[in-house]
Amino acid sequence: MNLLRQLANNQFKALFIVVLLSIASALVTLSVIAFIQYRLLDAVNPTPTVMWQFLLLLVVLLTIATWAQVALHKLGHQFVYLKRCQLIKQLINTDIEKVDNIGSARLLASLSTDIRSVTVGFVHLPQLIYGVVLTIAAMLYLAFLSLPLFTISLLTLSLTGLIGFSLIGKITFHIKQVREYDDRLYKDYQAIIDGRKELALNPNKAKRYFEEEFAPNARHYRNQITKADTYNGFAANMANTLILALVGLNYYTALSFNWASFEVASSFALVILFIRTPLMTAIASLPTLVTANVSIKKLESLALDDKAEFTSQQKNLVTFKSLSLKEVTYQYQADSEESAFQVGPINFSAERGQIIFIIGGNGSGKSTFSRLLSGLYLPHSGQILLNDTPVLAEQWPIYRLQFSAVFSDYYLFRQIVDSHGDYVDDTVIDEWLNHLEMSHKVSHTKGHLSDTRYSQGQRKRLALLAAVMEQRGCILLDEWAADQDPRFRKIFYRKLLPQLKKRGVTVIAITHDDKYFDSADRVFKMDLGRLSELSLSEQRQNQTILSQATS
Numbered sequence: 001m002n003l004l005r006q007l008a009n010n011q012f013k014a015l016f017i018v019v020l021l022s023i024a025s026a027l028v029t030l031s032v033i034a035f036i037q038y039r040l041l042d043a044v045n046p047t048p049t050v051m052w053q054f055l056l057l058l059v060v061l062l063t064i065a066t067w068a069q070v071a072l073h074k075l076g077h078q079f080v081y082l083k084r085c086q087l088i089k090q091l092i093n094t095d096i097e098k099v100d101n102i103g104s105a106r107l108l109a110s111l112s113t114d115i116r117s118v119t120v121g122f123v124h125l126p127q128l129i130y131g132v133v134l135t136i137a138a139m140l141y142l143a144f145l146s147l148p149l150f151t152i153s154l155l156t157l158s159l160t161g162l163i164g165f166s167l168i169g170k171i172t173f174h175i176k177q178v179r180e181y182d183d184r185l186y187k188d189y190q191a192i193i194d195g196r197k198e199l200a201l202n203p204n205k206a207k208r209y210f211e212e213e214f215a216p217n218a219r220h221y222r223n224q225i226t227k228a229d230t231y232n233g234f235a236a237n238m239a240n241t242l243i244l245a246l247v248g249l250n251y252y253t254a255l256s257f258n259w260a261s262f263e264v265a266s267s268f269a270l271v272i273l274f275i276r277t278p279l280m281t282a283i284a285s286l287p288t289l290v291t292a293n294v295s296i297k298k299l300e301s302l303a304l305d306d307k308a309e310f311t312s313q314q315k316n317l318v319t320f321k322s323l324s325l326k327e328v329t330y331q332y333q334a335d336s337e338e339s340a341f342q343v344g345p346i347n348f349s350a351e352r353g354q355i356i357f358i359i360g361g362n363g364s365g366k367s368t369f370s371r372l373l374s375g376l377y378l379p380h381s382g383q384i385l386l387n388d389t390p391v392l393a394e395q396w397p398i399y400r401l402q403f404s405a406v407f408s409d410y411y412l413f414r415q416i417v418d419s420h421g422d423y424v425d426d427t428v429i430d431e432w433l434n435h436l437e438m439s440h441k442v443s444h445t446k447g448h449l450s451d452t453r454y455s456q457g458q459r460k461r462l463a464l465l466a467a468v469m470e471q472r473g474c475i476l477l478d479e480w481a482a483d484q485d486p487r488f489r490k491i492f493y494r495k496l497l498p499q500l501k502k503r504g505v506t507v508i509a510i511t512h513d514d515k516y517f518d519s520a521d522r523v524f525k526m527d528l529g530r531l532s533e534l535s536l537s538e539q540r541q542n543q544t545i546l547s548q549a550t551s
């Protein structure tokens with residue numbers, strides 16, 4: 001079983017101890033039955049010594065059984081904790097391209113549903129292990145009591161196992177389906193939460209979405225889980241019925257064919273009824289274990305990066321002097337027959353302290369270029385050179401350390417850290433909050449912003465603050481000024497950019513602000529994935545075209 005295999009791989013020693021404890025617990029349980037039969041039932045009048053021995057046996061049983069269960073629970077929760085941490089580290093290490101392709105809904109479904117299923121699976125694992133160990137030990141005890149009755153019991157339990165096994169196949173099929181519909185439901189939840197304003201304004205659209213997207217997925221989910229539970233219910237009741245039938249069968253064969261005495265048949269009945277509850281609980285735990293297995297496979301199917309450790313950052317970063325792209329191309333994967341969008345071949349260079357603007361129409365490839373430039377997307381052909389040295393395959397994580405960015409779909413973290421990941425001194429943050437005209441609004445302590453709930457424009461200013469504080473050689477800005485009011489836009493182009501330039505920071509900004517083209521040292525234009533540098537006259541020409549288009 002996948003769950004047990006992974007557990008055995010990761011924590012073999014702990015699992016070994018837990019299995020030993022479970023075996024001990026099952027053996028003590030059987031000792032209690034044997035004690036009742038041979039010392040309590042046989043004695044006409046049990047002596048106080050016998051009662052003390054019985055009490056001692058019960059205390060040992062309580063101690064070992066609790067120890068075994070707690071140890072397995074602890075082991076399970078530790079496994080889930082490690083798995084969760086490993087998964088997040090793998091996710092952080094996975095290429096952005098791959099993460100984009102997986103999609104946030106699928107990732108969220110895995111991080112919540114799959115991790116929860118694995119946890120629930122582990123909670124039930126002790127029941128399965130205990131039930132199986134107890135049954136095996138009980139069967140050995142029964143073989144010792146009477147071989148013919150043992151053979152009948154073994155055949156009946158094997159038949160139960162065989163039918164159960166075929167039902168598990170069906171249960172697994174439906175649980176896999178349930179998990180697929182979980183992914184779809186997460187997509188719907190995300191659409192409904194992110195699109196709440198649009199849906200609130202148009203109830204008919206909300207109704208249509210509900211009826212045509214959400215409800216069918218929820219219905220299929222219900223149908224599949226109902227089928228899985230039906231098979232499971234049948235498996236549990238079938239096992240119960242066969243176990244009870246076994247008690248009758250043992251008495252029948254013992255007494256009718258003289259295969260065993262009445263006392264031995266009664267001992268069989270006692271043992272079988274004794275293991276019935278643990279065995280039934282073990283069978284009832286199977287669906288949760290199947291679900292946990294499906295979830296582990298689902299987590300594996302994400303194919304996240306193998307590396308579950310963070311890239312250690314060099315204390316002495318390479319100083320950014322220059323950057324160039326030579327004949328670099330990148331192409332998206334095509335969903336259909338039509339050819340996918342390609343940027344390049346691109347030739348581009350930037351020197352330390354330069355202010356570079358990238359202009360171009362919607363969908364021309366500017367954002368793709370910025371991801372390529374920052375090493376988030378890797379070139380499909382061509383070369384990227386840092387300080388005139390080509391970047392090799394294993395050097396991309398180090399190359400990326402040259403950049404901080406405010407992308408169009410940026411995320412504002414509360415933590416403000418520098419190039420080494422250390423919290424920035426509050427006086428340094430204050431200085432830039434002043435430049436960004438946000439000091440009256442934002443409070444912070446020990447490098448943490450106290451709040452991030454501000455207007456779009458204000459949040460973008462804080463995102464710029466975070467990017468500047470990272471003290472990288474190059475800052476990438478994707479239409480940063482688009483959300484700023486005209487007064488602050490002017491401050492950005494006329495005061496902040498020159499200030500960054502003075503500090504030797506290279507700024508590469510995607511912009512449509514033709515009015516401020518003169519703030520840039522160089523202007524490039526992206527057109528259908530092709531990048532070309534504009535001469536001064538071309539810049540003016542573009543300025544005129546853009547101003548006419550906006551007037």
Ligand SMILES: Nc1ncnc2c1ncn2[C@@H]1O[C@H](COP(=O)(O)OP(=O)(O)OP(=O)(O)O)[C@@H](O)[C@H]1O
Binds near residue numbers: 363
């Ligand atoms: N994840 C993706 N998968 C497939 N194609 C994509 C993907 N992202 C973008 N594209 C395609 O790449 C093209 C360029 O997109 P990009 O976001 O780089 O344009 P842009 O110049 O930044 O546009 P805008 O100014 O509208 O932000 C688009 O036409 C789009 O069809």
